Structures are given as C-alpha cells and as structure tokens.
Amino acid sequence: MTRIQGKLILITGASSGIGEACARRFAADGADLVLWARRAERLEQLAAELGTAHRVSLSLAVVDVRDRTAVNRAAEALVRAGRVPDVLINNAGLASGLAKIHEGDPEDWDRMIDTNLKGLLNVSRAIMPHMVARRRGHVVNIGSTAGHQTYPMGNVYNATKFGVRALTEGMNLDVAGTPIRVSAVDPGFVETEFSEVRFHGDKERATAVYQGFKPLTADDVADAIAYVVNLPEHVNILDLIIVPTAQRNVYVVDREGA
Ligand code: NDP
Ligand code: 8X3
Numbered sequence: 072m073t074r075i076q077g078k079l080i081l082i083t084g085a086s087s088g089i090g091e092a093c094a095r096r097f098a099a100d101g102a103d104l105v106l107w108a109r110r111a112e113r114l115e116q117l118a119a120e121l122g123t124a125h126r127v128s129l130s131l132a133v134v135d136v137r138d139r140t141a142v143n144r145a146a147e148a149l150v151r152a153g154r155v156p157d158v159l160i161n162n163a164g165l166a167s168g169l170a171k172i173h174e175g176d177p178e179d180w181d182r183m184i185d186t187n188l189k190g191l192l193n194v195s196r197a198i199m200p201h202m203v204a205r206r207r208g209h210v211v212n213i214g215s216t217a218g219h220q221t222y223p224m225g226n227v228y229n230a231t232k233f234g235v236r237a238l239t240e241g242m243n244l245d246v247a248g249t250p251i252r253v254s255a256v257d258p259g260f261v262e263t264e265f266s267e268v269r270f271h272g273d274k275e276r277a278t279a280v281y282q283g284f285k286p287l288t289a290d291d292v293a294d295a296i297a298y299v300v301n302l303p304e305h306v307n308i309l310d311l312i313i314v315p316t317a318q319r320n321v322y323v324v325d326r327e328g329a
Pocket of ligand 2: 217
C-alpha cells in the first residue's frame, strides 16, 4: 500500500520520457491518472495499456500547455467532474536548439519560454486555486540541473530552468498558511526523447549525448518523483537533484574514451 493509492495525479507531458514513466509507476502504485500532452495517439496507447494492467481510473486530454484557453478548458472539465488533482506533476518541457546566444534562433527561445515557464504557469494557475480552496494538494515541478548551473550554449534553456526553480520557491511562499506542498525534482542527463527534440529530430546527435556513460533512465527519475509524492503530508522535499553517477556537475561527465 502506498500513500498515493486512490489519489488523483495530473501529469503534463505524459506521452513520453519522464512523464510517461511517472504514469506507469503511479498506475502500478494504484493512483488514478489524468494524462495531458499534445500527441493524442501516444496518450491513447498508454492509457489503454495501463487500463488493462491496473485497476485505476485514467483520463486523458490533448492539451498544449502553451495554450492557456485549452489548459483552462481541460482544468475546468476536471473540476466540474469533481476531479481536482491531489498531485500535479508539471513535467511538460523541452529544450529547442543548442546555440550561442548571438547565433540562437528566437523561435527556439519562444518554444522553451512558452512551454517551460508560461506553460507551467498556465497549468499551475488553472489547478492550484482548487487545491488551495480545499486545502489539499502537492505540486511537483520538474526542473533540471540546468536550473542550478549554466553550460555553454544552454543559455535560454538554462534560464527557463533557473526560472522553474525560482517559481518553485515562490509558489511555496505563496501557499504558506495552507497544507499545500510544492516540490522540485531536478534531473541531470536522462535518456529520453529530450535530446532528439532539442536537435530537431537529429537522432545521431541525440544518441551521442548519452554515449560513453550510463545516463539516468526515465524510470530512475519516476522512482525519485514517486518518493517525493509518497512522503507523509508533513514532509515536503523542496528540491531533489538526481544525476547519473558519472555526471559530476552539469557538464563534467566521466565518459569512457574521453
Ligand atoms: P521527452 O521529450 O521525452 O518528453 C517531453 C514531454 O513533454 C512529452 O510528453 C511532450 O509531449 C511534452 N510536451 C512538450 N511540449 C509540450 C507542450 N507544449 N504541451 C504539452 N506537453 C508538451 O523529454 P523528458 O521526459 O526528458 O522531459 C520531461 C521534462 O524533464 C522536461 O521538463 C525536461 O526539461 C525535463 N528534464 C529532462 C532531462 C533529460 O535529460 N531528459 C533532464 C532534466 C530535466 P507531446 O510532444 O506529445 O506534447
Ligand atoms: C536536461 C539536462 O544538461 O541536457 O535538463 O540540459 S541538460
């Protein structure tokens, strides 16, 4: 028996990587799930699979977290159905491009700022009032080691994840006086579709990021998130940094042959 059994958990960016791994882990732990992402087919496949394997309720919605109207609509539908999430995992996010600031593509910058910062804000603003009103809830923001230390050409992605860290701190201050918890989980290198997205579909370049060492898997991170959300209500993890053993800081990695 876990503390999240029977709880309702909303995961943004559930169609892949860390979000998908969280969905699998939480369903196995008996939580009911709401899955949001843009790729409907991926969500449908995942929900069908988890629905067959576990006795939990699953609902999904195609939601682009950048689209405030769509976020509000999906959140209202949950609230109207009496399904205010007990836990919100603000996971949807991405890096787009890796370039020097004076050579970067402003379209990439918009994508990262609109998703990682404004998307997280849109979802939090739509869900948190209902948590505060019923004095129950836990928000977990997925930050990054990139929010603790910059690396060459990480500039705007770094800025968004530094921003997520500031928001986690600020959100905690703003819910003082309520039992709401706000946590950050900040991973280092995790082998997901993250780098393929960053390099605009260049699989070879993406694979090279994780060569010569053992990166984290999405399941490793889901384990850490499961730890955070399974703690008793008087315990709040403010920030959990998780890296592969080979990663010594945001850019120093013990690589074979390097
Ligand atoms: P993936 O690319 O595998 O997954 C990203 C998820 O975010 C997908 O489900 C994607 O779904 C969703 N997403 C992206 N943009 C939007 C959007 N506008 N609206 C809704 N959903 C969106 O990468 P990861 O699992 O690795 O990334 C998850 C989080 O972890 C991100 O916040 C990332 O910054 C963070 N992170 C990743 C690390 C890594 O090394 N992989 C390390 C540290 C942090 P869809 O495309 O279907 O919308
Ligand atoms: C993802 C980790 O180092 O690739 O947040 O930016 S890193």
